[in-house]
Amino acid sequence: MFTINNDRSKFPELDDAGNALIDLTSHKYLKLWQGPQHPGVTGNMSLELTVTGDEIVESKTHVGYLHRGFEKLMERRTFIQCFPTCIRLCVAEPDPNEYLLSSCVEELAGIEVPETAQWLRMLALEMARLQVLLRQVPGQAGTFALGLGYQWGNYIRDLILDRFEELTGGRVYHMYILPGGVRGLLPNGFKNRLEENLKLVDEFLPNVWDLIYTNSVFKKRAKGLAVIPKEWIDQYGIYGPAARAAGIMRDVRKTHPYLFYSEIDFEPFTTDESDVFARSLVRWHDLKMTVDIIRQILAKMPEKGDIKAPTPNVMHWKIPKGETYVKCESSRGEYGMYLVTDGSDKPRRVNLKGPSYTHATSVLEKLLVNANIADTAAIMVSLATCPPEIER
Amino acid sequence: MKKDFDKDALSDMYKDKFLAPENEIRFVNAPDGSIIEVNPLDDYFCQERPKELKPRKGVVEKFLNWARAESLWVLGFGTGCGSIEIPPLSTPRFDMYRFGVQMRATPRQSNVFIISGYLSVKTLKRAIRSYEQMPSPKYIIALGSCTINGGMYWDSYNTINRLDHYLPVDVYIAGCMPRPEALLAGFGKLKELIKEGKAEKANEYIQNLDWYKANQKKIIKDWNMPDYNW
Amino acid sequence: MKQLVEIIQNHFPINDIDLRKKSLAFISIHQNQAIPLLEWLKTTHGYTAFVLLTAVDWIEENRFQLTYLISNPENFTELGVRVFIDREKAEMVSAHHLWKSIWVYQRELKEMFGINFPDSPRVNESFILEGWDTIPPYRRDFDTKQYSEETYFPRPGRSTNDPAKHMKSKLYPKD
Numbered sequence: 163m164f165t166i167n168n169d170r171s172k173f174p175e176l177d178d179a180g181n182a183l184i185d186l187t188s189h190k191y192l193k194l195w196q197g198p199q200h201p202g203v204t205g206n207m208s209l210e211l212t213v214t215g216d217e218i219v220e221s222k223t224h225v226g227y228l229h230r231g232f233e234k235l236m237e238r239r240t241f242i243q244c245f246p247t248c249i250r251l252c253v254a255e256p257d258p259n260e261y262l263l264s265s266c267v268e269e270l271a272g273i274e275v276p277e278t279a280q281w282l283r284m285l286a287l288e289m290a291r292l293q294v295l296l297r298q299v300p301g302q303a304g305t306f307a308l309g310l311g312y313q314w315g316n317y318i319r320d321l322i323l324d325r326f327e328e329l330t331g332g333r334v335y336h337m338y339i340l341p342g343g344v345r346g347l348l349p350n351g352f353k354n355r356l357e358e359n360l361k362l363v364d365e366f367l368p369n370v371w372d373l374i375y376t377n378s379v380f381k382k383r384a385k386g387l388a389v390i391p392k393e394w395i396d397q398y399g400i401y402g403p404a405a406r407a408a409g410i411m412r413d414v415r416k417t418h419p420y421l422f423y424s425e426i427d428f429e430p431f432t433t434d435e436s437d438v439f440a441r442s443l444v445r446w447h448d449l450k451m452t453v454d455i456i457r458q459i460l461a462k463m464p465e466k467g468d469i470k471a472p473t474p475n476v477m478h479w480k481i482p483k484g485e486t487y488v489k490c491e492s493s494r495g496e497y498g499m500y501l502v503t504d505g506s507d508k509p510r511r512v513n514l515k516g517p518s519y520t521h522a523t524s525v526l527e528k529l530l531v532n533a534n535i536a537d538t539a540a541i542m543v544s545l546a547t548c549p550p551e552i553e554r
Numbered sequence: 555m556k557k558d559f560d561k562d563a564l565s566d567m568y569k570d571k572f573l574a575p576e577n578e579i580r581f582v583n584a585p586d587g588s589i590i591e592v593n594p595l596d597d598y599f600c601q602e603r604p605k606e607l608k609p610r611k612g613v614v615e616k617f618l619n620w621a622r623a624e625s626l627w628v629l630g631f632g633t634g635c636g637s638i639e640i641p642p643l644s645t646p647r648f649d650m651y652r653f654g655v656q657m658r659a660t661p662r663q664s665n666v667f668i669i670s671g672y673l674s675v676k677t678l679k680r681a682i683r684s685y686e687q688m689p690s691p692k693y694i695i696a697l698g699s700c701t702i703n704g705g706m707y708w709d710s711y712n713t714i715n716r717l718d719h720y721l722p723v724d725v726y727i728a729g730c731m732p733r734p735e736a737l738l739a740g741f742g743k744l745k746e747l748i749k750e751g752k753a754e755k756a757n758e759y760i761q762n763l764d765w766y767k768a769n770q771k772k773i774i775k776d777w778n779m780p781d782y783n784w
Numbered sequence: 785m786k787q788l789v790e791i792i793q794n795h796f797p798i799n800d801i802d803l804r805k806k807s808l809a810f811i812s813i814h815q816n817q818a819i820p821l822l823e824w825l826k827t828t829h830g831y832t833a834f835v836l837l838t839a840v841d842w843i844e845e846n847r848f849q850l851t852y853l854i855s856n857p858e859n860f861t862e863l864g865v866r867v868f869i870d871r872e873k874a875e876m877v878s879a880h881h882l883w884k885s886i887w888v889y890q891r892e893l894k895e896m897f898g899i900n901f902p903d904s905p906r907v908n909e910s911f912i913l914e915g916w917d918t919i920p921p922y923r924r925d926f927d928t929k930q931y932s933e934e935t936y937f938p939r940p941g942r943s944t945n946d947p948a949k950h951m952k953s954k955l956y957p958k959d
Binding site: 679702709714776 | 915933
Binding site: 226229231233234235237238394395396397398399412417418477478484485486487498500510511513515519520523524525553 | 805807810832839840862883884887888911912913914928929
């Protein structure tokens with residue numbers, strides 16, 4: 163079984179700083195580039211692997227293939243113009259971006275969000291989490307060439323996207339959450355149609371369990387692969403499902419309850435194994451929990467009410483000088499935004515911090531050492547890397 | 555059609571650009587003690603200029619075009635956010651396989667390149683390389699408004715504005731982001747063009763290779779590959 | 785947060801205190817004291833998790849603001865430590881010995897803002913951009929629109945309207 167920091171006698175010597183001393187002209191090592199094409203459900207990112215045989219001795223992450231300069235672009239846009247730009251940061255799960263920017267703006271401008279709007283925000287965020295997990299849970303098996311679950315998951319995800327279209331008008335990019343509230347109430351009959359889709363997810367859960375977690379190939383390959391020790395969690399900055407798989411409770415919804423998460427009854431799943439299998443298992447339980455949370459939200463949320471607090475004219479809305487950091491729980495872990503304003507109608511500086519920033523760079527580089535080439539994609543997907551978060 | 559531009563001025567500016575250190579001639583010690591000379595430009599690449607794929611005459615070309623139109627193999631290189639709509643295409647709901655469209659892993663096996671959204675300069679370099687490695691006949695579908703005029707990122711310092719200045723585009727699909735149905739319609743349009751014998755952009759690229767290369771070298775600062783990758 | 789800030793005040797000269805929320809506060813400290821403060825907070829007050837490091841360009845005051853945001857996983861609080869450095873001589877002591885993830889931020893800042901962190905691992909390798917040869921793009925004096933128009937080929941036909949004037953001419957054409 164593979165463990166971290168095991169015998170390195172046949173591998174390159176380390177210098178004092180812990181870097182491998184690799185002599186490429188010795189014919190023992192080979193440089194191999196993986197990417198920037200997608201290996202599975204991750205984005206464009208490339209890994210510079212140094213291999214001996216089929217074992218990796220050193221890896222370096224190269225990002226920047228999706229860099230658009232969001233933080234610069236938002237500095238020259240007014241606050242309301244920032245929204246359509248900001249949400250395009252992460253295509254898989256755009257809603258946390260909307261939520262973070264609007265709650266940063268609300269906090270600095272001192273706006274209270276109406277209760278109904280807060281429940282609707284929660285619904286949108288949880289539906290976004292649901293559609294991501296429907297890709298991610300079977301996607302983990304896809305990295306071991308088990309593609310069937312991916313087809314099932316994508317089909318149900320499509321139905322959830324239909325509900326998004328009904329609620330917001332957009333299939334992938336929603337722009338539903340705006341400063342002060344949300345853009346609309348639930349359409350007629352929305353709850354019933356969403357409930358029908360949730361029933362499909364209920365059926366999907368045991369099926370995907372049978373398909374993946376009882377599959378001997380998946381078990382053999384995923385168990386014991388890329389173990390993250392507990393001490394790394396704070397030292398490296400590991401969030402969300404990856405931290406919960408290591409037995410440490412990291413869920414912003416529990417630790418810093420935002421919106422009305424304190425009124426929802428849920429208990430995130432934790433386990434101690436901390437390997438690829440455990441992280442995948444945590445995601446499966448997350449999927450189950452998300453369905454439950456959506457049902458609770460639908461039952462508890464008020465039917466009608468004010469959905470938008472009055473805001474000044476957004477064309478020339480100036481926000482007082484200040485800075486803040488707001489975070490929420492995305493499907494990958496803690497997702498935060500740091501906003502600095504200088505009293506003008508444009509933000510001074512926006513900085514987005516996603517869990518991939520540490521997961522895909524320092525953590526991935528460390529985990530890949532001593533792994534096999536064939537397991538690279540599995541390790542990447544188990545950390546849920548999303549390169550746009552790194553380079554923005 | 556041939557594009558006019560001041561060739562000398564541009565080629566002087568970007569003359570030595572592809573001689574990166576890794577492309578210089580070097581000597582390697584083989585395990586048996588002999589010394590081998592490695593010239594990457596000759597050994598790894600073909601330096602010859604590409605040739606056009608001339609259409610055949612009459613019914614043969616029609617038959618070939620029909621065959622080409624019915625098996626579009628797409629390179630699985632999602633370059634931007636548009637790639638999120640490609641997995642739904644392969645699921646039963648949209649089912650691109652019924653149109654003869656399927657995803658392939660390497661450029662050598664595919665003949666359609668979907669540029670699915672914005673291209674940063676760093677990706678553009680890889681996209682050009684992948685495109686040139688694809689065998690002819692080949693087609694490009696440009697997805698999303700960012701490939702048309704820059705879209706959301708029209709003022710960004712790292713994304714290109716017009717794809718047609720760097721790679722030849724057969725079909726544009728507008729939208730941000732285009733729905734899977736729009737993608738299927740785009741494939742339908744591409745099929746029509748191929749069957750009519752109008753999807754000749756790959757030949758246009760070869761005719762205007764100098765113009766395209768000048769544009770590409772203008773923005774790709776560390777050009778470390780030969781002019782045409784085979 | 786208030787108690788913690790009072791404790792820090794007894795040990796370190798801090799100013800500009802901003803108690804933003806119940807779980808978040810910002811403080812400013814001199815450049816030389818910042819890294820010792822972070823180390824002290826990490827070892828004695830449980831601020832073991834590092835959240836982010838970023839820079840803000842205050843070009844009018846000719847200085848950069850570096851924000852180190854650290855968090856305490858025990859009592860769920862966050863503290864932002866602001867450090868102001870000179871814009872002309874943009875250099876800061878590296879903190880990569882404190883947290884294993886911090887070198888990535890420093891590498892990004894070096895590339896995007898041109899703030900140097902001597903001794904930080906791989907700080908001179910390019911991270912996001914490839915072959916960038918003008919001023920670092922996140923500095924305020926870099927004009928992204930102008931650069932884009934000069935470098936890439938803007939498609940003709942894009943027109944810009946001032947929203948206020950446009951709406952006025954649409955809604956009240958007679959005025």
